[in-house]
Amino acid sequence: MNHIEENEEYAFKHWATVISEEAIKRFGNEQVVATGWAPSGYYHVGNFKEAVTCRAIQRELINLGADSQYILNIDDVDTLDKIPAFFKKDYGKMLHPYLGHAINKVLDPLGCHDSYADHFIADGLPRMNEFDVNPEPIHSSKLYLEGKYDKYAKLFLEKKEEMFELTERITGSRMEDFFLIQCPECQNFAAPKMIDYEFVKNKIRVKLLCRRENRGCGKESTIFLGDTQWKLKWRLDWAARQDFLGVTVESSGKDHGVAGGSIDSSLAMHKDIFNKDKLPLLVQHGFLTFGGKKLSGSTGSGMPVSEFPKILEPQTFLYKIYRHNLRTDFDFKADYDVPSVASEYDRAEELFYGEEEIEHLKTREKTVKAYELAQIDEKPIKKPVRVDYGHLVTVMQVCMFDKEQVVQKLIKGNILPKDISKYDMDLFNERYEKAKYWIENFANENLKFKIVDDPRCDDVKKVEKKILEQLLSAIKEIPEGYHGDDITQDLYNSAKAVDFKPTLFFKAIYRIILGRKSGPRAGTLIDALGKDEIIRILEKALDCY
Ligand SMILES: [Zn+2]
Ligand SMILES: [Zn+2]
Structure with a gap:
């Protein structure tokens, strides 16, 4: 086989x-x-x-x-x-x-x-x-x-x-040279060609020509194999x-x-x-490629391995490799793929601890095995608390890297428990530091943003007034207790109900709140920023018309 x-x-x-x-x-x-x-x-x-x-x-x-x-x-x-x-x-x-x-x-x-x-x-x-x-x-x-x-x-x-x-x-093609033998004259290793040999008792006496065309000295020499450094091809x-x-x-x-x-x-x-x-x-x-390129250590291309543990927990990356088919190449874009690598790991963890159902038994077995093999420390008895990497990246930027504020928001959103254990808090701190390093050093510009405090009227006017008004009332009607994707879905339904394309709502949010065309998932953004703060900015934006 x-x-x-x-x-x-x-x-x-x-x-x-x-x-x-x-x-x-x-x-x-x-x-x-x-x-x-x-x-x-x-x-x-x-x-x-x-x-x-x-x-x-x-x-x-x-x-x-x-x-x-x-x-x-x-x-x-x-x-x-x-x-x-x-x-x-x-x-x-x-x-x-x-x-x-x-x-x-x-x-x-x-x-x-x-x-x-x-x-x-x-x-x-x-x-x-x-x-x-x-x-x-x-x-x-x-x-x-x-x-x-x-x-x-x-x-x-x-x-x-x-x-x-x-x-x-x-x-x-027939292989004629079996050895690399260091030239005793010029120390070159690649240039000498064995032109003759004889067995002398237990040893092999070799005659070498140190080929000039291979940067050698051109001299001939006769030595025993082992007198200078040698290796097999x-x-x-x-x-x-x-x-x-x-x-x-x-x-x-x-x-x-x-x-x-x-x-x-x-x-x-x-x-x-x-x-x-x-x-x-x-x-x-298969190969691990990097933005489509195969890497070579001697040319010095690509991302140094030393950077990986700074942006991802090592076991998340091991999981990604272990869950992949062995012979299939896998491409990693360091500016983009990091949050999804982490969340794939989190999902496998849920499956491992029996909190997520998977239809196909064979997929389950591979996923659980990959998760087990990826573990570095002993597995905890109960499932660790995980904050989704992508969500964290959004919340961190909304809070302008004020960690205390990030923690408060995550507690308020029921993502971190109030009585979080030290073990889980350590895990959170670890992911926080990695996400921060990733945003600062690798994240694609499209994934980075800053909340505008005062909406710029140039941006606001790119959004039709009636869309902004409908959006504002839709946001006011988001039920309490909704988070993340529930909010996105709720906005989607509200847009449909008034016959607007949902993307118009989302684009309006990015335009007015971020001053740009695109951004993170709208629900995550609203959740992270808080409904009240979003309403405050959007109401202020109405003054531009
Ligand atoms: Zn030589
Ligand atoms: Zn050195």
């Missing part, structure tokens, strides 16, 4: 359950979940998607009674192929001589760590921890130094004819590592899963070169 969707249970069960059950069927209760990251740039949301996907699988394996390790392989012997955009201006010259070198041998341009790789590792690991992703990190450089890959170097060379056949069969490295770590499940981006991709070649090596009958479960996940 390479494509998890091929499993018929996929439609009913959460993907983490389907994968875990399959892994247990193959390997029993000893499980090793693995993920990888090359620290050649800041840890970004693409890396993050992979790490949180594996987190869910590991958790579910444990839920199902298995012992599960979770390993993060940090590929610190990746080569520096290009200078990232964020370093170009200040450190481009400094880094240029290191192009083609392994990132654990490149200097940290900022000087705060031992190497270029260490600089990004120090940034990435805490990012994961913030989302309760706590894998056991292992470093490629160390695995090579410890000799973990030695037997594979020998094996691939001994079976080179099979490897030629295998790579040709899987990828359509990516596809070989991956399969070998899965073998010696005993990886049972690994998820990688679905680009690896295309026909002839690294998943196919890895599985073929497990079967035909390592002669295994039980193959690791290599699953694929």
